[in-house]
Amino acid sequence: MVGESLESRARFFLEAKANLTRSCIEYHSGFALDGIEHAYLHQVHNGIPFVNAVANVAFKEFDDSVLSYGSSFVNPHKIAPSKPAFDVKSAIEIAEKMLDGDYNQRFRLAYLARPDNSAILVYAIHIRNEEANTFYEAFVDAHTGELASLTNFVAGMAYRVVPIQRASFAEGQEMIVNPEDLTASPYGWHENRTMMSAGTAGNNIVTHVGTSLLDGTSASFMDDEWKALIFDYPYSASAAATTDENLDAARVNAFYVGNIVHDLAWKYGFRPLTFNFQADTITDQWARGDDPINIRVQTTPGSNDATCTVPPDGTPSVCKLYVWNKSSPTRDVSLANDVLVHELGHGISGRLTGGGTAACLQTLEARGLGEGWSDALAEWTEQKSAVITDYVIGAWINNNPAGLRTYPYSTSAVTNPLRYSSVAGQTTHYPIGEVWANILHNVYAALVAMHGWSASAFTDPDTTHGNVVFLRLFFDGLSIQPCNPTFTAARDAWIQADLNRYGGSHKCLLWTAFASRGLGVNAGPGYIDDSTVPAGC
Known part of the structure; x- marks a missing residue:
């Protein structure tokens, strides 16, 4: 040749x-x-x-x-007819109106492959707005007239946020470009098969101010005005949380964190068929949708709190974030990634335990375990290397280096003396959660010490590094444990999850870590400590 x-x-x-x-x-x-x-x-x-x-x-x-x-x-299993049913003049008018720009004298007829393995016929139309500095190629369905997708020639999605591995605004904001995982969110964070948004609303997460509610059942995500999707709102520590600029910064950060957690959880198995939160299930046609997470920024009335209401699969979850007055000026918990990830973690544990009913963490002990899983997930997202240090949650938002818990989570029994027996006599779920979170901290430390740490764990769940194995067992264990689990049932689910996924290769490591805090083989009724491990370990 x-x-x-x-x-x-x-x-x-x-x-x-x-x-x-x-x-x-x-x-x-x-x-x-x-x-x-x-x-x-x-x-x-x-x-x-x-x-x-x-x-x-x-x-x-x-x-x-x-x-x-x-x-x-x-x-594609389905390809639209090659003859348009919608004229190009009308398609241009639709694109100009939706994108607030002018036709740039260029269009073409093309096919657009979709994530559901179909192909639609589109007019690809260039729309530009010099004053707003926007320039798009709009893909208008040539059979329905719907705006199906966009290419942004100016820039991709960009967000000024606290990166997910940072606990809070105290560690600084950065401008992050295109952070979405297109495997987990095939249309990105602002779009699905029928909706698109230029604001902080999308298929997985909808962030909004106060008590207004936008759900995936009745809402269209199409805004009145399209702009380049660049969300650049610096948060000012010297101004009150409620200033307009800080409110925008909070809204954007909550949207970013919520979507990052969605994409991470999707990678590790929390998907539409396993009861996750999405308005459109996209590729899982048999799963329930219509349930993105609504995050209410600066909820009123109230202060110094963050909550997440988790209903059954098919109903949107609502996370309420409040202004905190533990400092002057006030601070916004939306910029406290550690607390926000903790709240989002309740959606994961609530849905995975019991098959999407969100009704299987109701006993005092089970609710305490839920608090522990949420703290453990927050800690996992903030690990930056194989060096395991003590972990404190909520230091910035609470304006206290000790954070929101009684002790730092630690492998040292001097720094954190909590053991299985510490559950005895507790009457609220929060201190119970501290016991479980500290046990999981020790499990995490043991796995990373033995197998190392992966910097790509957010996007690659298929390595054998310790942090990856930990999160695999975290998600797998939630799915197989019984309704209203006890500490021993949750422990056994981790052991079984390791057998299911890794052939039990971490059995002795896990038992040793659990037993080091009293949750050994013979840990029994009455929260009696036991340090026994199985024979052969």
């Missing part, structure tokens, strides 16, 4: 590689640089290209050997 054009060589390679006919491939562009030739080809149906089904082939110049190949070609 030496001497053939780049287009011919690329077509020949792709036809053989992807088992496609020549009519299904359109050469788009190519170039040669530094001894390498690059070709880009689009998938085609009935002569109409797909805008997001692209293949790239790189050849070594002069000898035609293929150096690399990549493809997003699709095999």
